[in-house]
Amino acid sequence: LIPKLGKPEGRPDSYRPLCLLSTVGKLFEQLLVGRLQEELEKTNALSDNQFGFRPGRSTVDAVDMVIKLVRRAVGGGRQYREIPAVVLLDVKNAFNSASWQKILQRLKAIGVSPYLRRMIQAYLGERTLDLGNGMRRQ
Template sequence: MLAGRMVSEVEEGLGISPNQYGFWKGRSTVQAISKVINWAEESRRGTWRTRQIPLMVSLNVKNTFGTIAWRHINMAIEEKRISSYLRRQIEEHLNERRCKISTQEDEVHFNMSGGVPQGSVLGPYYGSWN
């Protein structure tokens, strides 16, 4: 329910970038690849003097979902003009999360301030706003 409302508010508000693919209904990464292939094929038209030369840059940001700071998530939801009710719900979802590491000898707890909760339906949306 929370994820559906968040998606609705983003799409009805400022929306997402036209170049954002993945994790959004009707905007798969396969579509992004198709768009790049079509662009490259179109660039082959014309003479060597008039045709465009395509250039593509691909970034692989390691551990994005595991390291994203919650303050950045909060900034993104404010920039997207998400309702105050939903902002509070998201902040509550992230608030007071703790990590527990257990070994045979000891158990350690520490507070979390970043990372997307594993298994969360909101996880993909937290890391995909641009």
């Protein structure tokens, strides 16, 4: 565990885990990501408004889209002018808080193949955190 700067030492949330993945694990993860992206793009399961984790799209594209929407909203004639609002969310510890079961249910709902869902489930299942003092956490 790596201590976070400026955080009290006695609290569990004052530390970041150091995750060591094997080279084989990293390669397998990249294969899963590639196959999942292929299936999601092929079935049009992702919104056109999603820019993160998509090939050929970036945060610059997302910001550009927001700017265009705001300009269009405020640029109409006085009678048709709209008031734009932007909501940005930063979910604390989002990745570690996500329910793998709900993610797998959603993958099924959007039509990801059973084979790929089983591979993802096997990869994510039974992960543990070894605290180095004889304690383990799943």
